[in-house]
Amino acid sequence: MPEDAGKKKLIKDLLIAVQRGEGFIEDIWIERVIKLPGTEGEGSTARSLSGRKVNNITQLLEDDLQNCFDDGYFTFRFISAIKGSGKTSLLTYLHQLTKTKPTYEKLSVVCRFPLSDVRSIAIPYNFSIKFYCYILAQTFWELLNNTNILIKNGAKNILSDYLENNELSELIIATKPKPFCAKFNRYLANTGVIFEDLLFELIYEVSRIEPQFTFAYLVDELDSLEKYPNDLQETRSIIKALIKRVSQQFRSKIRLLIYIVGTSENIKSFIDEDSVLESLVSRWVINLNTGYGNEFEMIRSKIDARIEGAFKGYKNFSQAWQDIKNIPLNPAQNLRSFCQEYATAVIEIHEKHFREEPEKSFEGNARQLVEAQCRQKWQTHLNKKSYTLSSVSTTTVLEGHAFDCYIELHHNNSCVARAFGEAKNYELLSGHLETFNEWLEDVKFKPSNTDGTPPDLAFIIAPSCPSLLQRKLELKNICFIESNKVVTPVIEPDETINITSGVDINTAEKDLIVNAFKGTAIKKTTIDRLMQFRSNKNYKNLDELAADLKLTQNAKQKLQKKVDDGKICFSAPSK
Numbered sequence: 001m002p003e004d005a006g007k008k009k010l011i012k013d014l015l016i017a018v019q020r021g022e023g024f025i026e027d028i029w030i031e032r033v034i035k036l037p038g039t040e041g042e043g044s045t046a047r048s049l050s051g052r053k054v055n056n057i058t059q060l061l062e063d064d065l066q067n068c069f070d071d072g073y074f075t076f077r078f079i080s081a082i083k084g085s086g087k088t089s090l091l092t093y094l095h096q097l098t099k100t101k102p103t104y105e106k107l108s109v110v111c112r113f114p115l116s117d118v119r120s121i122a123i124p125y126n127f128s129i130k131f132y133c134y135i136l137a138q139t140f141w142e143l144l145n146n147t148n149i150l151i152k153n154g155a156k157n158i159l160s161d162y163l164e165n166n167e168l169s170e171l172i173i174a175t176k177p178k179p180f181c182a183k184f185n186r187y188l189a190n191t192g193v194i195f196e197d198l199l200f201e202l203i204y205e206v207s208r209i210e211p212q213f214t215f216a217y218l219v220d221e222l223d224s225l226e227k228y229p230n231d232l233q234e235t236r237s238i239i240k241a242l243i244k245r246v247s248q249q250f251r252s253k254i255r256l257l258i259y260i261v262g263t264s265e266n267i268k269s270f271i272d273e274d275s276v277l278e279s280l281v282s283r284w285v286i287n288l289n290t291g292y293g294n295e296f297e298m299i300r301s302k303i304d305a306r307i308e309g310a311f312k313g314y315k316n317f318s319q320a321w322q323d324i325k326n327i328p329l330n331p332a333q334n335l336r337s338f339c340q341e342y343a344t345a346v347i348e349i350h351e352k353h354f355r356e357e358p359e360k361s362f363e364g365n366a367r368q369l370v371e372a373q374c375r376q377k378w379q380t381h382l383n384k385k386s387y388t389l390s391s392v393s394t395t396t397v398l399e400g401h402a403f404d405c406y407i408e409l410h411h412n413n414s415c416v417a418r419a420f421g422e423a424k425n426y427e428l429l430s431g432h433l434e435t436f437n438e439w440l441e442d443v444k445f446k447p448s449n450t451d452g453t454p455p456d457l458a459f460i461i462a463p464s465c466p467s468l469l470q471r472k473l474e475l476k477n478i479c480f481i482e483s484n485k486v487v488t489p490v491i492e493p494d495e496t497i498n499i500t501s502g503v504d505i506n507t508a509e510k511d512l513i514v515n516a517f518k519g520t521a522i523k524k525t526t527i528d529r530l531m532q533f534r535s536n537k538n539y540k541n542l543d544e545l546a547a548d549l550k551l552t553q554n555a556k557q558k559l560q561k562k563v564d565d566g567k568i569c570f571s572a573p574s575k
Contacts, residue, residue, distance in 0.1 A: 010431045011310050011359055012350060018303070019343035021084075021336040024092030026468050027429050028339070030298040031056040032086075032289070042294075046286040049075055058467075060286070061094050068257040069104050069214045074246045075257040076239075078281060080267035081288035084336030087261050090288065091218050093468075094259065098216060100471035108214040111138040114221035119231065122182075123189045127231040128238060132195030133188055135217055137181040139202065144172065150209045158202055162191045196241060200249075203256060214255040222262030222270065236274050243280050291335035300329070300342060302427070307346065309426025309463070310359040313511060320353035362404065362423030366461050367392040369481050370405040370421040373459060378409050378417065381454050386412050401439040404461075409454055417454040420445070423461035428469055428480075436460060437476055447477030502562075502569045505530075505545065506538050516568050520558040522551070539570050 014027055033043035034056055046060055050067045054060045068075040081087040091112070098110050113134065121130045143155035159168055167187045174180035206213050225231045239260075246254055262270065267285065271278050304324060311317055327345045330338070371392045381387040388410045396406035405421030420443070422436050436458070446456045458478045465473070465480050473480050503516040510531055517527060526549055539545045542563055546556045562568045 009359070010429050010435075011306055012347070013431060014306070014429055015303070015343045015347045015350065018339045019347060021340040021343075024089040024096070025339075026093075026096065026466060027431075028299050028302050029093065029466065029468065030295055030302070031058055032295060034060050037287070042289060042292045044287060044289045047283055049073070049284070057090065057093075061090075061097055064257070065094075065097060065104065068216070068255055069098075069101075069108065069212075072253055072255050074250070074252045074254050076243060076281065076284055077259045078267050078271070078285045079259060079261040079288065080264045080285050082264050082290055082334065084334035085288045085290045086335050087263075087288055088220055090286070091220055091259060091261050095218055096468060100468065100475065102475065103212065104214075105475075107210060107212045108216060109139050109142040110216040110218065111135060111142075112218040112220070113138070114224060115219060115235075116221050116224035119224070119228070121185055123185050125189055127228075127234040129189055129195065130185075131235070131238060132199065133185040134181075136188065136195065136199060136202070137184040138177075139199075139215065140171075140184060141177050141180050143202075143206065148210065151206055151213070154205045154209050155202070158198075158205055162193055162198070163187050196245070200245065203254065207255065212255075214257065216257040217259075219258070219260045222260055223266050226266055232270065236270065236277055240274070240277050240280065291333075291338060293329070293331045295335065296329060296331065296338050296342075299335075299339065303342070303346060306426045306429070307350070309424070311354050311357060313360065314354065314357050316353040318509070320349050323349045323353075360425050362425050362461060364423070364461075364483060366405050366421060366423040366483075367394055369461055369483055370407060370419060370459050373479065373481065374407055374409070374419045374457060377457055378454055381409065381411075387416075390415075399439075399442040401442060403439070405459070417456050418443075419457040419459065421459040421461060423483075426462065427464045427466065428460060428462045430469055430472075432460065432462075433469060433472060433476070433478070436478065440476075440478075502567045504569055504571050506534055506570065516562065517559075520555050520562075522549075522555050522559075526551075541570055545570075 014025075017025055018028060034054055035041065035043040035045050036047060037045045039045070044057065046054075048054045048060065048063055050063050050071070050073075052063055054063050064075050064077065067073050079087045079090055095110060095112050097104075098108060099105050118130050118134045119127070121134060123130060123133065125133075140155055140159065144152055146152050146155075156168070156172065159171065163171070164187075167183075170183055171180060171187075174183070203215055206215075222235075225235060242258070246252055246256065264287070271281060271285075307324065308321070311320070324346060327342060330341065333341070371389070374389060375382060378387070378389075382389065390408040390410060392405055392407045394405055396403045398406070403420050404423045405419075407419045407421075408415045409417040409419075420440060422432065424432060440458055445458060447458070448455050455477075458476075459481050460473060460478055461481045461483050463484045464482065470480050503512050505513070508516070510527065513530070514524070514527055530545070530549060533548055537548075539548075542556065542559055545551075546559070551559070559568065
């Protein structure tokens with residue numbers, strides 16, 4: 001049986017993810033304002049390391065990435081916030097951003113880990129040795145599996161200076177990261193190596209091979225060391241030594257990025273208890289606000305807009321929409337608790353009104369949009385007489401997947417390239433990309449060919465797309481087409497409407513009037529004029545309506561039939 005994309009519950013999946021309130025959810029990511037420390041007004045605070053002006057979190061993180069990955073400068077940050085204010089989400093967002101440029105992803109090692117994992121390393125040494133073993137193990141694993149043979153050999157040569165041949169051989173043949181790291185930690189901890197020296201030797205050697213290569217370490221859960229003062233002190237010593245060495249030996253010109261995340265209280269005490277550390281890093285802290293009303297409203301609007309796009313037009317939508325609008329907004333909470341409470345309330349409404357309803361499919365001009373894009377992108381080939389386009393089909397089933405649009409490029413009547421399209425009625429969700437990409441893999445999507453033959457094409461159509469998701473689409477060779485054209489769907493009869501009195505021309509909502517006028521050939525623009533006219537006038541009969549709208553005799557006759565059948569009426573609005 002082919003999959004029916006129209007029955008997927010991606011909206012409910014999103015609501016459940018938001019309800020859990022943990023981790024990064026790019027589908028509700030909002031731009032949080034960044035202000036300079038000491039600036040009046042609500043907002044999170046931070047200073048740009050590069051000196052460039054930044055106004056929001058995305059600009060700040062992108063500036064840090066540019067400062068390190070592009071400009072080659074050491075970049076260090078603490079992320080400080082109370083629990084539930086988005087500090088871990090920010091770290092995850094930064095990690096996501098490192099994957100949105102081919103040069104970033106290809107020319108870097110990005111290791112993200114909680115400090116609790118460092119403490120759990122099964123070697124009988126102090127925290128400092130465990131810390132370096134952990135990050136070096138992760139780094140060497142990535143380098144030894146790098147596609148650049150020179151980088152791979154460079155890492156191998158460094159290890160050969162410290163490990164026995166049999167130990168090195170066991171690491172090289174390892175196929176999974178966990179066994180590799182366990183062996184690496186055991187072997188390296190016994191060598192007596194100066195770990196800080198080894199890290200910088202590794203960075204130097206790889207940078208010599210590939211000058212653009214960057215090393216990034218995203219460290220979460222500083223709070224996990226709260227009950228271990230010796231480990232905290234060793235962590236301070238590690239950070240101070242790293243910063244001093246970068247400044248003195250490299251004059252900060254090194255592609256090394258470090259972020260450390262903790263609660264406001266722990267970050268403050270961690271810095272304040274060491275005057276040297278305080279002087280080094282106090283200007284490099286990102287202080288996240290707990291979240292305030294405007295941010296809550298933006299998240300709420302994102303969720304509401306998707307509910308409207310997915311379910312507007314169903315018989316229970318008006319009541320459900322009113323219930324959603326009546327959900328109270330509690331400003332005395334943090335981002336996490338707001339997301340949990342709001343998503344819980346919307347899920348209850350969803351289950352009450354839309355449990356059995358599929359999310360509405362795109363009913364606009366998807367096929368025409370895909371065909372136009374195909375003609376543009378395959379133009380060079382279509383200029384030749386031997387190439388032609390097939391007709392654009394809809395709901396085409398390939399490998400068990402129902403694509404909204406499908407078209408082929410033919411050469412002498414043989415298919416040489418294909419185009420696939422999916423369309424949604426609301427802002428794209430990350431789940432759409434994941435599902436569509438899986439489908440494309442199943443149909444052996446070929447976005448590039450080395451033999452000169454035309455590439456396959458893929459398109460996702462929607463009214464809007466978050467910037468982070470759009471970057472991911474581009475990396476997957478999927479084009480985003482922005483389109484707001486959605487044909488109003490057929491509306492099921494609402495049981496709350498008195499069928500005998502029909503749709504009231506003077507009071508009914510626009511979508512009900514559109515549905516009532518079906519079959520009369522009256523255009524949407526004419527209905528728009530009606531909505532404007534009736535704001536200042538109460539129509540008493542069809543003659544008045546026909547005169548104002550300048551209806552043809554044929555349209556008037558069809559409307560008269562609907563009046564006679566009780567489908568439309570002209571009752572006076574209530575006072």
